Amino acid sequence: MKEEHSKEALHVINKVPSIYILGSPVHTLTLQESVQHISKLLERGGLHQIITANPEILYSARKDEDLQKLIAGASLVTADGIGVVWAARQQGEKLRERVTGIDLMAELLTVAGSKNWSCYFLGAAPGVAEKAGQKIKELHPGLSIAGTRHGYFKKEEEQIIIEEILEKKPQLLFVGLGAPRQEKWINNLFKTVTEKQARNLQQAGHIAMGVGGSFDVFAGTVKRAPQWTQKMHIEWLYRLLSQPTRIKRQVRLPLFALEVLRQKRSN
Ligand code: UDP
Numbered sequence: 282m283k284e285e286h287s288k289e290a291l292h293v294i295n296k297v298p299s300i301y302i303l304g305s306p307v308h309t310l311t312l313q314e315s316v317q318h319i320s321k322l323l324e325r326g327g328l329h330q331i332i333t334a335n336p337e338i339l340y341s342a343r344k345d346e347d348l349q350k351l352i353a354g355a356s357l358v359t360a361d362g363i364g365v366v367w368a369a370r371q372q373g374e375k376l377r378e379r380v381t382g383i384d385l386m387a388e389l390l391t392v393a394g395s396k397n398w399s400c401y402f403l404g405a406a407p408g409v410a411e412k413a414g415q416k417i418k419e420l421h422p423g424l425s426i427a428g429t430r431h432g433y434f435k436k437e438e439e440q441i442i443i444e445e446i447l448e449k450k451p452q453l454l455f456v457g458l459g460a461p462r463q464e465k466w467i468n469n470l471f472k473t474v475t476e477k478q479a480r481n482l483q484q485a486g487h488i489a490m491g492v493g494g495s496f497d498v499f500a501g502t503v504k505r506a507p508q509w510t511q512k513m514h515i516e517w518l519y520r521l522l523s524q525p526t527r528i529k530r531q532v533r534l535p536l537f538a539l540e541v542l543r544q545k546r547s548n
Contacts, residue, residue, distance in 0.1 A: 297357065300374045303540060305342045305352045307334055307360050307369070312380045315359055316388045319488055322356055323398070323452055328471050328479060329356035330464075331490035333382035336364040336537035337530055338460050343540070348461050351468045356488075359385060363514040364534060368541040383495045383505065386455060389488075393453055394421025401446055404432035404457025405496040413499035427451035432458045443470055447478045454489040455496075463491030 297318060299306040310318060322329045332338070332355045342349040352358055359380035360366055369376040393400055400417075402410040410429040418426055427449035430442060446454060456463040467489040471479075497503035506519040517534065521527050 299358070300369055300372070300376070302334075302365060302368050302372070303339050303343050303537070303544070305334065305339050305349055305358070307339075307358050307365060307376070309374075309376055310357070310359065310380070311378050312384055312388060315357060315380050315385055316392060318357055319389060320392060320396075323488055327487070328474075329488050330354070330467050330471065331356060331385070331488060332358045332464055333361035333380065333385060333490065333492075334358050334365060335361040335460070336368070337533045338464070339365065339368075340533050340537040340540065341461055345461070348464065351464060362517075364517075364537060368537070371541050371545050382490070382492045383498060385490070386492050386495050389453060390417055390421055390424060394423040397423050397425060398452040399425040399427040399449070400453045400455065401427045401449060401451035402429045402455050402457075402496060403442065403446070404455075404463065404492070405494070405500070406433065406502075407431040409500045409502055410457070410496045412501070413496040416499055416501065432456075443473065446470070447474060450487070452487060454487065455492045456489065457492045457494060457496045460491055460493060463493070467491065 297308045297310060299308045301307070308315075319329075319331065330351070332352055334352065338348070338352070338361075342352055360369070360376045360378075361381050362379055366376045366379050390400070392398070400414075402414055404410060405413070408431070410431060414426045414429045418424060428445060428451070430445070434442060454467070456467055458466060470489070494503060498505045504523075506516040510516045510519040517531060521531055
């Protein structure tokens with residue numbers, strides 16, 4: 282797989298400036314700019330996938346051509362995590378801030394509340410997306426909830442879920458199945474819709490993004506790392522200590538850093 286990065290690779294995708302990290306594009310927008318960009322996409326219409334790219338996703342994409350292709354084809358790829366901001370700096374490039382999935386989701390929900398956008402929440406354990414929906418609706422009464430569904434479904438149930446989403450035509454679809462499964466699921470949804478269904482969704486405008494464990498946080502079943510850990514950039518350590526099973530995933534963080542340094546040396 283061809284890996285492009287460095288300053289020369291600075292280019293524009295959908296007129297959004299981006300840089301390459303380990304061969305995948307990451308847009309250089311701030312949180313507020315990302316929200317404005319997504320709002321414009323929705324007004325323009327069409328189907329759009331948003332990816333909040335954390336080090337684990339970018340590291341996996343190096344060896345996963347499908348994942349790398351879908352990142353390259355996304356309407357917006359944000360720098361999810363301080364590790365991605367650090368990687369850019371190693372390449373002599375600047376990402377002004379990290380844009381995490383949960384922060385982006387929270388901001389989009391606020392806009393959805395003021396613009397009466399409809400949202401669909403798919404993912405997490407039974408009851409969690411529903412509870413998150415209730416709490417979000419209390420916070421943003423103007424937002425409409427098109428539907429919620431838990432993320433522990435069988436392969437043969439997928440078609441029913443897809444049909445329900447297509448019928449409800451939510452403007453925002455949040456999918457919390459864990460990365461990169463959720464990104465692939467959204468991509469597959471976009472690939473499998475028929476032309477007529479796509480036209481229906483496109484007219485209303487449709488944004489879909491993977492949000493990992495965010496429903497658990499909105500529902501209150503999992504606490505987000507305290508702000509001081511976020512400010513000190515040790516949110517990953519807090520999450521590791523509170524959920525030790527994450528160790529399997531977090532070993533990819535040093536591997537990501539080593540790969541960034543290896544590529545820096547070879548340039
Ligand atoms: N999940 C799901 N279906 C599955 C496996 C996981 O809906 O088959 C949910 C899980 O309940 C959790 C989310 O996916 O809400 C993954 O959260 P995680 O913290 O791993 O994601 P991250 O935020 O780190 O990407």
